[in-house]
Amino acid sequence: MIKQTVAFRFKDEVDETTRAAILAELAEFPGRYPDMKNFSLGRNISSREKNMTHTFMFEFADEAALRAYLESESHERFVRERWRPVIETQSIVALEVEGEPSRTETAVSTAPSRPRGPYGFAFARLGVPDLAKSIEFYTYHVGLQLEGHDDTYAQLRSNVAHHDIELVADPSLTEFDSQTLAFTVESDEVLDDLARRLKDDGRELGELHPRTKAACRNGFSVKDPNGQTLELITDFHVYAEPPLLEWRPVDLVHPFLSTPHYEESQRFYMEVLGFLPSDYIVSDRRGASSFIRCEDRYHHSLALRRDDSYYVAHLCFRMKSLDHVLRGRTKAIYKDVPIPSDIVNHSASTSIAFYMYDPTHGPRIELCDGHRVFTPEEHETHKPRYMSADPRNIDVWRAAADDWERF
Numbered sequence: 418m419i420k421q422t423v424a425f426r427f428k429d430e431v432d433e434t435t436r437a438a439i440l441a442e443l444a445e446f447p448g449r450y451p452d453m454k455n456f457s458l459g460r461n462i463s464s465r466e467k468n469m470t471h472t473f474m475f476e477f478a479d480e481a482a483l484r485a486y487l488e489s490e491s492h493e494r495f496v497r498e499r500w501r502p503v504i505e506t507q508s509i510v511a512l513e514v515e516g517e518p519s520r521t522e523t524a525v526s527t528a529p530s531r532p533r534g535p536y537g538f539a540f541a542r543l544g545v546p547d548l549a550k551s552i553e554f555y556t557y558h559v560g561l562q563l564e565g566h567d568d569t570y571a572q573l574r575s576n577v578a579h580h581d582i583e584l585v586a587d588p589s590l591t592e593f594d595s596q597t598l599a600f601t602v603e604s605d606e607v608l609d610d611l612a613r614r615l616k617d618d619g620r621e622l623g624e625l626h627p628r629t630k631a632a633c634r635n636g637f638s639v640k641d642p643n644g645q646t647l648e649l650i651t652d653f654h655v656y657a658e659p660p661l662l663e664w665r666p667v668d669l670v671h672p673f674l675s676t677p678h679y680e681e682s683q684r685f686y687m688e689v690l691g692f693l694p695s696d697y698i699v700s701d702r703r704g705a706s707s708f709i710r711c712e713d714r715y716h717h718s719l720a721l722r723r724d725d726s727y728y729v730a731h732l733c734f735r736m737k738s739l740d741h742v743l744r745g746r747t748k749a750i751y752k753d754v755p756i757p758s759d760i761v762n763h764s765a766s767t768s769i770a771f772y773m774y775d776p777t778h779g780p781r782i783e784l785c786d787g788h789r790v791f792t793p794e795e796h797e798t799h800k801p802r803y804m805s806a807d808p809r810n811i812d813v814w815r816a817a818a819d820d821w822e823r824f
């Protein structure tokens with residue numbers, strides 16, 4: 418039998434829609450050419466050979482069958498009209514081996530054929546008016562451990578990641594200022610692809626903050642449609658051990674952004690950056706929200722809500738258990754930290770949480786007991802739900818459709 422491999426690179430200027438259309442057409446080849454066996458297609462993931470973006474491979478019983486495919490009118494037309502205009506370079510190799518094609522399944526790698534999004538939410542950099550007081554808030558009320566700091570900044574962490582919150586002293590402020598939201602990216606290939614997609618969208622890429630640069634291997638900054646600075650980074654530094662604290666979060670899960678540029682933000686985060694939609698709360702007089710996810714498969718690593726102005730509405734930390742959430746709640750009550758939204762049961766992400774808020778330290782802080790994580794298969798196939806703007810879709814413990822008051 419003949420085994421053949423085609424490795425290829427799309428021209429840089431070919432947009433994602435066209436790439437997806439070509440890949441979808443290739444995936445139909447085994448149906449179009451029934452003698453083609455054991456077809457596989459996907460993005461090139463080799464760490465050694467990075468010139469080729471994709472590859473597909475297949476088998477034919479003999480050379481005559483291969484030639485019949487290559488010389489068919491439909492294949493020649495595909496190559497002439499669809500393939501050559503978008504392919505920068507290709508490399509085709511074939512070999513003859515003993516035996517017959519053993520299987521007839523086809524394997525199309527769906528995950529790599531879509532543009533990859535960032536991996537997950539890394540940290541928030543917040544300007545605060547009183548650094549010492551904010552350090553006290555994040556250590557006592559959120560359970561973070563203070564790491565690198567001086568009179569001008571402080572980095573605090575919940576787990577092994579380098580930090581979750583970076584506070585920057587700015588005595589001119591009366592309330593917090595959200596300076597940067599950082600997301601991790603799983604590889605340099607994905608980082609390069611994100612940079613290309615952002616440039617294609619007309620975005621200007623900038624340098625990382627020096628302290629971010631010191632805590633990762635690679636990355637860049639970019640502004641979202643709200644003017645919010647984002648940093649996208651690879652290999653965010655980690656500690657060998659989590660903090661030796663019994664009461665602490667285990668992860669920083671998501672920021673929630675309120676925005677007057679809702680549709681543009683949806684387009685930017687989903688179509689350009691590759692976040693995937695998990696659920697939508699559809700628009701009515703109460704507004705609209707989108708819960709969107711990164712490659713870490715949390716139900717949402719970012720949420721967007723339509724509003725009159727832009728602000729980071731909350732940051733969500735996942736605690737070890739409901740017990741730890743309630744310990745945080747009693748600490749907040751004990752020290753008179755306002756709780757604008759008390760214990761809620763989020764149906765969308767199956768988590769029980771409460772929110773505390775002191776704007777001199779940062780956005781609302783959500784402490785939750787867990788957060789739904791999609792399986793790899795759900796991550797590729799999930800169809801977002803469209804939910805009405807009903808309080809019971811935000812908190813399943815609400816009594817009725819008009820029970821808005823506690824949120």
Ligand SMILES: [Fe+2]
Nearest residue numbers: 673731733783
């Ligand atoms: Fe949240």
